Amino acid sequence: MEIALTTPGAAARGARTLRSFVQDALVTLAPEVGWASTEGTRLVARAALEAAPIAGVRLPDEPAERVGFAHVVDTAIGRLRRAGTRPEHLFGAPGAEAALLAEVMRRADELLAARGLVDPRAGGFALARAIRSRPCDAIFDEMNAREVLLSGMLNFEPDDLVWLEALNDRARKAGGRGVSVTLPLFTGTSLFAEPSDDEEAVGTVAAALEKRWGELENGPEIDWQHLGEVTAQRIVRAANPEGEARAVAGEVLAALGSGIPPEAIAILVPQLDDTALDPLRAALEDARIPFHEPRGPSPDTSPEGRAALGLLSLAAGPVTRERVIELLRAPGVHAGIWVGERSERDAEAKAALLAHRLRDVPVEVDRSGKLLVEVLRGAIEAEGRGDEAWMPAAIERMLASVQRVAAGQTRAEIATRFDALCDRLQLGTPSMNELGAALRIEAQRGRSLALRAIGEGSAAVRALRDAARGIVEAALAVGMESTPTKVEEMLAEIRRAASGSRIDGGGGRAGAVRIARPTELCGMRHELLIVTGLSPAAYGPEGEGALIDERLWAALPPGARPKTARERDRVRRMELAWAMGSARRVILSHAAGEDEGAQHPIIARAVKAGVSLRQEPSSRVSRAASRIDPRGAELVALSAGSLPAPLIADRVSIERARLAFFLDPRGEAGPFTGRIDCEDPALSAHLRACVGGDTPERPISVTNLEKAAGCAFAGFARRVWRTRRSEDALEAADPRERGNQVHAAVAAAFAAARDAGGKANRQKALVAARDAAIKALGADKEAAPLRREILTTAVADALALVAHGLAEEGFSFGLAEQPFGPDELPPWDVLPLPPEPGIDGQTVFVHGDTLTVFVEGKIDRIDRADGDKRSARVVDYKTGTLPKEGEQGSLHLQLPLYAAAVARALGVEEVQALYISADKRGAISASPTDRSLEKTEARRRAIADRRGDATRVARRAVLGLWSGRIDPRPQKSDICEWCDARDVCRRPAVVPEEIEGDAEEGAAP
Secondary structure, three states, rough: OOEEEEOOOOOOOEEEEEEHHHHHHHHOOOOOEEEOOOHHHHHHHHHHHHHOOOOOOOOOHHHHHHHHHHHHHHHHHHHHHHHHOOOOHHHOOOHHHHHHHHHHHHHHHHHHHHHHHEOHHHHHHHHHHHHHHOOHHHHHHHHHOOEEEOOOOOOOHHHHHHHHHHHHHHHHHHHOOOEEEEEEOOOOOOOOOHHHHHHHHHHHHHHHHHHHHHOOOOOOOOEEEEOOOOOOOEEEEEOOOHHHHHHHHHHHHHHHHHOOHHHEEEOOOOOOOOHHHHHHHHHHHHOOOOOOOOOOOOOOHHHHHHHHHHHHHHEEEEEEEEEHHHHHOOOOOOOOOHHHOOHHHHHHHHHHHHHHOOOOEEEEEEEHHHHHHHHHHHHHHHHHHHHHOHHHHHHHHHHHHHHHHHHOOOHHHHHHHHHHHHHHHHOOOHHHHHHHHHHHHHHHHOOHHHHHHHHHHHHHHHHHHHHHHHHHHHHOOOOOOOOOOOOOHHHHHHHHHHHOOOOOOOOOOOEEEEOOOOOHHOOOOOEEEOOOOOOEEEHOOOOHOOOOOOHHHHOOHHHHHHHHHHHHHHHHHHHHHHHHHEEEEEEEEEOOOOOOOOOOHHHHHHHHHHOEEEEOOOOOOOOOOOOHHHHHHHHHHHOOOOOOHHHHHHHHHHHHHHHHHOOOOOOOOOOOOEEOOOHHHHHHHHHHHOOOOOOOOOOHHHHHHHHHOOOOOHHHHHHHOOOOOOOOOEEEEEEEHHHHHHHHHHHHHHHHHHHHOOOHHHHHHHHHHHHHHHHHHOOOOHHHHHHHHHHHHHHHHHHHHHHHHHHHHOEEEEEEEHHHOOOOOOOOEEEEEEOOEEEOOOOEEEEEEEOOEEEEEEEEEEEEEOOOOEEEEEOOOOOOOOOHHEEEEOOOOOOHHHHHHHHHOOOOOEEEEEEEEOOOOEEEEEEEEOOOOHHHHHHHEEEEEEEOHHHHHHHHHHHHHHOEOOOOOOOOOOHHHHHHHHHHHHOOOOOOOOHHHHHHHHHOO
């Protein structure tokens, strides 16, 4: 909608949007009156809500929720102000909503008046008073222009009419024509409904204006714009929004190819909603069509915008691991202040390493971030990774920088510190390296996507920082600059302000296709208009607002009532018809929704008129799909049988080979299915070094051996690629965190119980064990309630295990958490697994290799026999399902290999092995256990005696990895269910498996 000034007989000049004209006119005529910003009215509404209790109203407890509630109230008050509603009108209306709005409006009026401000939603009333009481020559730009033309507007509110009437009166008294309002007049066939219906909708608005202005001595005039017959070129129907966007882009490309300039093409959308606009933006960008829209994408759609909001979210808390990782990896963030590097590339590299390392830290949510740092530091120290010792300090610096933002007490302090942190991180300020890389990509590929992404990221950060400054300025304007504020409510206010500040007035741009709503295109001529999103309920009235119901509306005076839904529906319908009637050609498009039987009235009318229909396929590779870019054309050609590019052909060949491998359980592995070619001596040596176990200084752990015995690929992925599933530890207990805590507590508790006398003084031993477990876990220190729960439970489990051990007969505690490996002194150094001597004295080779495999590990507990130093017992703690006895030495290697390490280190003749588990209720059980002690010990000895079998299986697994055989063929199919490398190997969920009898029948002799 535009307003223009003219002199008699001259063309209109100085066309401006209505809102800017009203604001500038009020500043010119009444400079002492301030114009409150949108952020200011929200702050005033919230201050009015919190000034004193309002009967029947309970405000949300969370500050961020109060921001949202204040926005709802402020929106309702804005609609009432535009209608001319005053607090006294609302005080007389029934209902709690009326009382709430009346009291908030009264308080808001007092706050604004005290600061000399005017709510912009009621600015028309203030302008009308100024026009009638003050000289208006300045409004006419110091020229003798006394005619005002208003075009493109149908949604007239009382707030608009009062100042238009005042301006018309002053212009006529000065000898001019006054104000003329242009309205559409339908003279042909309408696509929206029957012409009489369109005329009825227009007539409703025109009749109301004529009735109101007819009562004036010299009211404004109505000029009619004659609209000819509206014809639709075609209807485009798609299966989903993405298909509709692709079809629209194809129509625009066809129009541009026919010679229509971009600025003569417009695309109508029902709402400026990112959900609906994102597919259209993507399609137009793929087609490389320049376009312009009234507002850009939301700041959080760009990585830089999400990073800026992430800083505030991290400051508001709680600290989440994924949020930290996202900030470290966000483009545009110079993490040098966190990782201690000045060079951009070095900082980026270290930030990437830190982000990758954090994925292995089992802490998902932490209120303060201390737990995340402690667990990271503990993991680095336990693994002996001295090269990663800088990482905990980097996280601490990162958390300290955002906590400084959170420490701000007012909006100004928070915004200032947020600005400073963005500057230190160079967020939104692309470096020369980034710009240079983007320019090189553009030169190579001929597209400016990288530059566009940089520009959008900078704009997103700028929008957020501008929103923060706008909130600070609004708080200063309304006298709330010293009001205490939390960072979480500041974050909510910034999000709200940034989403609204993207509106830029809706003007077009030369050389670009225009995307707009009907209200922004009323009366504007276009060669082609594409009406999108024509679902059954599209282009209807916008939401009324939850606080203004029918009862409240009926209680208001007739001259102070907001428009009803029916009235707003007529306005929206007329705006759409006006925009369509002003175009030479119209194309209608819609996506099939859930309600297949219903149609939008425009679609129904067009179908009845015989307009042709084009169906856009749901798949972009269909032959009938719109081809908007080279990639789309290539996919369509491939689906039609064309030969693919060499790279694609190679990928197809690889996937077919992988499928054939998984479908044939006897098939040989190839280079893409688990076979590494080790003919190159250097590659073979490198592979052996990566797998480990070839030297005493580079052993392989028992855990990795067991993983490789179950599946070679899983073992390789775990050992070489460090692939593992991360079970997140929240403040409450989860299985992995619970197991770690129990292990630490049990080790300290058993050692303390032994030193306190053990079985000789059980009561004293249990007290000492409890104190040691509490100290080891820090359970006596301050912690969050859920965190204290996991520590208390771990201490209780440790005490139950100690009590169980003290009550057992025949064995007593000896050692806990006993490692064997390269860092330990003999006899607890690495465990060698040499080739096994045969019966005839000759060495039995595995895969023909005579190399020894060196193993390391950590034994949960070792018990010594009471009075018999020739016997020992290996104990492994389990919190999940216990392994089967029959699989010991074949799939499960821990207990047999631990028994081998104990037999070597202690020189005992007999070793037993068992599992001890503590369930969530604290009940202790040992396995295996039989009816008699003799049978129980025999079964436990049998597990330990399988160390020979375990040695052969372990050597076979390691030597297979050394030779490059990493086939993803698990020994049992259920291994894949919890495999860490499942997403890497991509083994199908259901594949043929070789039957054991068939394998033996076909095996070589």
